[in-house]
Amino acid sequence: MMAGGQKKIEKALAEKRELYLFLDYDGTLADFAANPDLVEPNPEIIMLLEALQAHRHIHPAIISGRKLAHIQELVPIKNMLLAGTYGLEMRMPDGKLYHPLDxxxxxxxxxxxxxxxxxxxxxxxxxxxxxxxxxxxxxxxxxxxxxxxxxxxxxxxxxxxxxxxxxxxxxxxxxxxxxxxWQASKGKCMESLLKDIPVENAGVVYMGDDDKDEEAFAIVQAWGGYAIRVCSNVIKHPIEDWKVANPQAARQWLWSLIDKLGRMSP
Ligand SMILES: [Mg+2]
Known part of the structure; x- marks a missing residue:
């Protein structure tokens, strides 16, 4: 099922005008920190996200279990959607804060x-x-x-x-x-975010590494998007469309996307 996943995804994305990327942070873009209170911005990740954000047809967002304050420190990029605490704390691209639960x-x-x-x-x-x-x-x-x-x-x-x-x-x-x-759920978060994305012109990709991301995988796939897991283990019952081995491979693929979509017609 996984073979050809990469090609299938890239082919589908090349046919769309806009690409929405929803990215988990820890274990997906970055290797795990020993202590979750440790907030060490990674210049390489920031550079990658800035490059994605700078592409006029790519719209990256972070969907994390960390608190929003941490994500804002890790990803000091304006106009990017940042969701913390599994979507309970969101900073929208226009800078406004949104809390779906009181x-x-x-x-x-x-x-x-x-x-x-x-x-x-x-x-x-x-x-x-x-x-x-x-x-x-x-x-x-x-x-x-x-x-x-x-x-x-x-x-x-x-x-x-x-x-x-x-x-x-x-x-x-x-x-x-x-x-x-219960409201703290990456699946519920994606449900609300996908409502605003036009189906015809957009490709959607969600990248994540753990069970909290799986809730989002199902929602994104039901919408017509693709789920990519970042994991080196064999998954018994894979639900993702493709799997990459580690955060480094995930970052490499994201860089390659900028390259590929850069050559797309405007
Ligand atoms: Mg993670």
Whole structure:
């Protein structure tokens, strides 16, 4: 299914006048940072995004789980759509901020959970509590496996007791736990953004690396666009149209697009 994915995508895009690129940041454009609070702008990525943005028919955007303030530091480019916290915080191309969910509605419950989690993590060295205003997360990447499992399980139970299940989802794996509103979804974010894109003249590509991006893959494909996964592992049930091995390969392909579309008729 994946063979020929690249050619198929490039051929389809060459037939369109405009190209809308929706790009995840961590694990897609950039290699993972050890600490999610670490905000180190990468000059090579900025140069690439500036070059994409400068092309009159290419419209790049960032769709990230990070908070918007971080994305704005990482991508200091005006007039580019930046979506943080899975679309809950958006800076539109005209610079206006857009929040599809009212913070006051959800923050009191997160405050409660934060207090509970702070005491749970008290004295637990390798754990890291991340407060993204709209979501709370525990990172346990540097904890021993058994300790991580114990704390994450406990924290998950506490979250289920504290939060309204109609408003919040809780996502957990071995070394990560996040409580976030259902509305915080790259799929929902893409649904709202694609409404404004004219189907006939536009090609749409979404690039991402993880399960949060998969929600967006399905939406973009249903619209008629293409999903590209950035990942070196074998995917058991791939839903993407094409897979590139790592962020470096992803960046190379994006550079090549500028080249190819540059030769398109105006
Ligand atoms: Mg990612």
């Amino acid at each position: 913070l006051d509605l959800i923050r009191p419950q997160l405050e409660q959970l934060k207090t509970v989690w702070i005491s749970l993590l008290d004295g637990q060295e390798p754990f890291y509590l991340e407060d993204k205003d709209w979501t709370l997360a525990i990172h346990a990447r540097f904890a021993r496996k058994e300790t991580a499992q114990k704390i994450i399980d406990r924290a998950e139970q506490q979250a289920r007791r504290t939060l309204d299940a109609a408003l919040f989802q809780i996502q957990a794996d071995d070394k990560f736990l996040e409580a976030r509103p």
